[in-house]
Amino acid sequence: MTERKNSNKKSSSGKESFTDTGKTRLNKFLANNSEFARRKIDEMVLQGRVTVNHKLILEPGIQIDGVKDDVRLDGERIREKTKKTYILLHKPIGFITTTDDEKNRRTVLDIIKTQEKLFPIGRLDIDTSGVLLLTNDGEFANKLMHPRFKVEKTYIVNLSRPLDEKIRLKLAGGIKLDGKKTAPAKIVFVNKDAYDVVAITLTEGRNRQVRRMFENYGFFVRKLHRSSYGHLTVDGLKAGEYRKLTTQEINKFTNK
């Protein structure tokens, strides 16, 4: 399970990584987390205005832990600004989509090497593979999951028998699940001559929705793969690989 190319830090091997240790230089930390530029910070440190863990520090370039150390400028605690992180994971089968599991099963967070507190945007069943987004940005996650936002999610479904046109139209038009009609869906055949493999595009995300929609007509879903989430696909990522979203990919969701 590895991280794929992303546009951030590069490790010595040339492979990019966002395993965060919290270690950074004191002046860099202060410049990133205050309104002062690096040169001004250096002056302030030399003037004896900075403490680390309550000890006066006169050397701007010392290594500190931006998460754990108590860094103060003129006695005021400077904390690391929370970075917003957005990850696209090609979820493999066999992992559950939750932050932790009382049965000790493997979770999608076991795959991602970061100390940031990420959570998945929506859920995929343990047996489902494909596009899964994770973030620490609650506002972004709520927006994407809100029904009003109508993010299109496409699933490739391998069915236990061929789908006929009558049932295809019924499912596409909406059926009752938990007493509430499902929103209109697009259902198309993936190959011209295999009517048991379909692509279904939904704008909702109810619990086990795809499986339950087909089970309602006596089908068994043999395989389920989310091939896209909005404009994002798993192209270039093998199962278990992940990457950070680009700024353009994030902004495309929020129309900035």
Ligand code: URA
């Ligand atoms: N619908 C399902 O039934 N399962 C999933 O994992 C996603 C959508």
